Amino acid sequence: MMGNLLKTSVIVGFRSYVYPIYLLVALAYGLMLLAFPEQYLPTMVPVFLILEPGLVGFMFVGTELFAEKKDGAIGALAVTPIEWRDYLLAKTLLLGALSVIASVLIMAVSTRSLYGLSYVVVGTVxxxxxxxxxxxxxxxxxxxxxxxxxxxxxxMVVSLLPFAHYHGYLTHPLWKVLYAVPSYPALYFFKAPFVDVPTRTLAYAALGLILWAVLAYYIAKVRFYRYAVEGVR
Structure with a gap:
């Protein structure tokens, strides 16, 4: 069943040009970063890394979902004995794999190096x-x-605010609430190839993202079944 779900997602993703465009956006990001002087890369590369697996992924998974609704793929799956958690898992695995490819592409093109790639891969996933x-x-x-x-x-706006806080532009104590935004812990992984980030900080960042993943899974499961499967308006 999982294999069929992955196959369906791949077919719809390429038919709707979501996946090719996703990777082309990553290539464009890498080429754009070549225009920056090398000393700016430690600041700019993490921004584009969170844009690709995070914000662009957030946008494209919605686009893919709309395409599946239009093609009747979700309606067809609704009459099969499918476990909807398998559907969510398939979507997450596929977008995760694409995000890793995209992040490697951004790193390789923009820095002409894969130093610290393990941090980027973990943060991307x-x-x-x-x-x-x-x-x-x-x-x-x-x-x-x-x-x-x-x-x-x-x-997008909320997810980019942690970059301003991290670099000292939002100094009021109230802005510490941004630590709860998932892009903030991801930022530590994307900064690690360029600056020394303590192992303890990375561990806390990973824990924060895992907790966010659990919450996001619950939101996805409840809302997807309610609105996409049952068709509640």
């Missing part, structure tokens, strides 16, 4: 799980990308 599941859960209620635009914009 964890961030991709969180944002993919949040994308499924939030986009399930909407019918097309026009309706989904405001949630995308809101998630």
């Amino acid at each position: 964890l961030a991709s799980i969180v944002y993919t599941l949040l994308g499924v859960g939030i986009s399930a209620k909407y019918r097309d990308l026009d309706d989904y635009f405001l949630p995308i914009l809101g998630v």
Whole structure:
């Protein structure tokens, strides 16, 4: 069953051009970063890394879900003895694999090196799980990308604020609430190839993303079944 779900997702993803565009965006990010002087890469590369597996993934998983609704794929799956957790797992595995490829592409093109890639891969996998599941859960209620635009914009703004806090632009103590945003722990993994990040900090960051993944899975499971499967408006 899992194999069929993965096959269906791949077919729909390529038919709707979601996956090719996803990887082309990663290549474009890497090429854009070549325009920055080398001393700016430790600041800019992590921004683009969170954009790709996180925010772009959040947007594209919604686009893929809309395509599956339009093609009747979700309706067809609804009459099969499928476990919907398998559907969510398949979607998460596939987007996670694409995110890793995209992150490696960004690193290889922009830095012309794969130093510290293990940190990037771990951060990418964890961030991709969180944002993919949040994308499924939030986009399930909407019918097309026009309706989904405001949630995308809101998630993008909130997810980029931790970069401003990390680099000292948001100094008021109230901004410490940004530590709860999933892009903040992911940032530590993406900074690790460029600066020394303590192992304890990375461990706490991983724990934070795992807790977010559990919460995101619950949101995705409840909202996807309610809005995409049962069709509640």
